[in-house]
Amino acid sequence: MKNYDLIVIGSGPAGFSAAMRALDFGLSICIVEGAHLGGAGVMNGALTSKTMYELSMDYAVAARTDRGYRSGSLSVDFGQVIKTVMQAAKEKQYQMLSQIETFSDGKPYPGSLCLKRGWAKFIDSHTISVTGKQGTETLKAKSFVIATGARPRHAPGLDIDHERIIDSDDLLKLTKFPERMLIVGSGIIGCEMATIFSNFKQTEVHLLDRANRVLPYEDDDVSSFVSKNLEDNGVIIHHTAHLRTINKHPNHLEVILDYDDGHSKVIEVDVALVAIGRVPNTDNLGLEEIGVTTTERGTLEIADHCVLRDANNTCHIYAAGDITGHAQLYSVAEFQGRLASEQIADTPCYPMDYSHMSTLMFFKPEVASVGRNEKQLRAANTPYKVAYYSNQLVNRAIAMRSTMGFIKIIVSNGDEPKILGMRAGGPQASAYIVSVAHLINQGNSLVEVLRIFYPHPSLAEGIQECLRTLSGKSIYKPEAFPEFIKFKEWKPEVKR
Numbered sequence: 216m217k218n219y220d221l222i223v224i225g226s227g228p229a230g231f232s233a234a235m236r237a238l239d240f241g242l243s244i245c246i247v248e249g250a251h252l253g254g255a256g257v258m259n260g261a262l263t264s265k266t267m268y269e270l271s272m273d274y275a276v277a278a279r280t281d282r283g284y285r286s287g288s289l290s291v292d293f294g295q296v297i298k299t300v301m302q303a304a305k306e307k308q309y310q311m312l313s314q315i316e317t318f319s320d321g322k323p324y325p326g327s328l329c330l331k332r333g334w335a336k337f338i339d340s341h342t343i344s345v346t347g348k349q350g351t352e353t354l355k356a357k358s359f360v361i362a363t364g365a366r367p368r369h370a371p372g373l374d375i376d377h378e379r380i381i382d383s384d385d386l387l388k389l390t391k392f393p394e395r396m397l398i399v400g401s402g403i404i405g406c407e408m409a410t411i412f413s414n415f416k417q418t419e420v421h422l423l424d425r426a427n428r429v430l431p432y433e434d435d436d437v438s439s440f441v442s443k444n445l446e447d448n449g450v451i452i453h454h455t456a457h458l459r460t461i462n463k464h465p466n467h468l469e470v471i472l473d474y475d476d477g478h479s480k481v482i483e484v485d486v487a488l489v490a491i492g493r494v495p496n497t498d499n500l501g502l503e504e505i506g507v508t509t510t511e512r513g514t515l516e517i518a519d520h521c522v523l524r525d526a527n528n529t530c531h532i533y534a535a536g537d538i539t540g541h542a543q544l545y546s547v548a549e550f551q552g553r554l555a556s557e558q559i560a561d562t563p564c565y566p567m568d569y570s571h572m573s574t575l576m577f578f579k580p581e582v583a584s585v586g587r588n589e590k591q592l593r594a595a596n597t598p599y600k601v602a603y604y605s606n607q608l609v610n611r612a613i614a615m616r617s618t619m620g621f622i623k624i625i626v627s628n629g630d631e632p633k634i635l636g637m638r639a640g641g642p643q644a645s646a647y648i649v650s651v652a653h654l655i656n657q658g659n660s661l662v663e664v665l666r667i668f669y670p671h672p673s674l675a676e677g678i679q680e681c682l683r684t685l686s687g688k689s690i691y692k693p694e695a696f697p698e699f700i701k702f703k704e705w706k707p708e709v710k711r
């Protein structure tokens with residue numbers, strides 16, 4: 216029976232990065248993958264959805280008629296779109312495979328990698344079985360990283376048939392643009408898919424928003440910004456609507472929606488996409504064999520360096536990525552995977568710091584976030600100051616003729632304010648958000664960050680003016696542009 220230094224279960228961003236970091240320490244590593252190499256980081260997830268997003272944004276630009284150009288006979292072939300998306304996924308998977316082959320057993324490098332295709336299950340705390348097409352194999356290791364990710368959540372009573380009532384794993388199986396589509400769930404996946412399908416202009420998109428605001432965890436102004444842009448792009452949002460049932464008919468789906476105010480509505484669609492969150496993959500892992508229990512949410516609880524926090528002191532078993540219940544993001548998964556391997560190799564490393572974690576949301580225009588928002592600070596009773604600066608005043612946005620966007624920065628309320636968070640909407644928001652993540656990470660005061668030069672003309676100049684607004688020194692003044700520049704201070708009420 217083969218005995219490795221490390222077995223990594225799952226090849227998504229968490230598992231792959233754990234394996235590659237372990238390679239740096241010269242360990243012998245086996246990656247076990249039951250389905251797609253790269254997990255949701257590549258297939259039915261981040262890379263495929265972003266490829267589809269980029270194609271849809273290109274199409275939306277080509278379809279514009281308000282800028283002095285007009286394309287001749289613009290058309291789009293769904294089959295070609297899916298083919299291009301699959302090409303992107305394959306390109307990444309071949310890069311991953313090339314690296315695995317480069318470091319496979321017998322190569323003249325320290326450390327070794329091998330990939331086993333099949334589903335892993337613990338037999339005891341140092342042994343797993345791997346069941347694949349070729350049968351079942353038993354493997355041993357000194358350490359393990361569980362990086363099995365998450366899968367789409369299915370609501371009770373909603374019969375997902377994977378053809379007409381689908382989840383995000385089924386999107387690439389569609390054979391044509393649906394004429395009418397209902398998206399259940401107005402979180403990130405729901406809003407991204409609504410953006411993509413409305414960009415292509417081949418589908419009437421209905422978005423079900425039961426909470427009366429899309430992205431319910433974001434501040435109301437950010438949520439309204441996203442809602443308005445979706446509606447401007449043609450998406451029909453059903454605010455405060457709850458899905459009662461979907462009746463299947465031979466040629467259509469009949470959807471019954473109940474609204475908070477008591478009225479109901481019946482709509483007809485061809486496809487319903489359910490995007491109501493993702494649940495961790497802990498079933499069939501044999502966790503009971505190693506005495507590991509999950510939290511109420513089904514996640515694996517980890518300590519700072521990703522070791523399992525478990526009563527049985529399974530200190531050679533780590534977990535990373537979506538399975539851990541932290542933000543379900545590629546960057547978080549990758550970071551945690553690397554950290555787990557550094558700890559396994561007993562190398563000093565930094566503990567995870569989520570305070571400057573950023574998220575990119577692929578809407579039209581894109582939205583990016585880093586650090587905390589007003590909702591979180593109010594819930595924690597933390598006083599703050601916040602400024603909002605519209606792209607309407609930013610020269611680059613004016614030049615792009617694309618001023619729909621904003622920068623919103625929140626700072627602490629002490630004598631030396633420090634940045635706590637930023638939300639940005641508009642073109643290129645995904646490119647400049649990380650600059651503010653650096654500022655949060657470095658913990659500089661507002662005075663210090665205001666010394667930085669911002670190149671002109673750049674959309675990032677909005678950050679500079681927003682920071683200046685927070686210290687009352689902006690070039691354009693809130694008094695002259697009350698719609699475009701806003702400032703607010705918040706303190707918790709003092710209870711008597």
Ligand SMILES: Cc1cc2nc3c(=O)[nH]c(=O)nc-3n(C[C@H](O)[C@H](O)[C@H](O)COP(=O)(O)OP(=O)(O)OC[C@H]3O[C@@H](n4cnc5c(N)ncnc54)[C@H](O)[C@@H]3O)c2cc1C
Nearest residue numbers: 225227228229249254255256261335364536537543544545
């Ligand atoms: C539609 C969509 C779009 C997304 N877009 C973004 C984005 O733009 N940016 C971003 O940051 N994040 C995005 N995400 C989230 C991101 O993809 C995940 O956070 C990330 O992939 C999590 O990585 P992971 O390694 O923890 O898990 P996964 O990527 O899910 O990988 C887990 C792997 O483990 C395998 N596995 C499970 N159980 C076993 C077992 N018993 N044996 C062997 N193998 C097993 C699975 O087959 C899978 O390949 C998106 C997700 C989705 C669904």
Ligand SMILES: NC(=O)c1ccc[n+]([C@@H]2O[C@H](COP(=O)([O-])OP(=O)(O)OC[C@H]3O[C@@H](n4cnc5c(N)ncnc54)[C@H](O)[C@@H]3O)[C@@H](O)[C@H]2O)c1
Nearest residue numbers: 370400401402403404405425490491492493543544575576
């Ligand atoms: N760009 C990105 O970073 C990106 C893109 C896609 C996905 N992701 C990750 O994937 C995760 C999952 O995405 P998601 O959009 O599925 O989840 P989510 O948690 O972002 O949103 C789920 C939405 O579904 C709604 N909902 C829940 N139960 C419902 C029900 N029964 N009926 C109607 N609505 C219901 C919620 O109110 C919420 O609006 C996200 O948490 C995110 O971390 C990230």
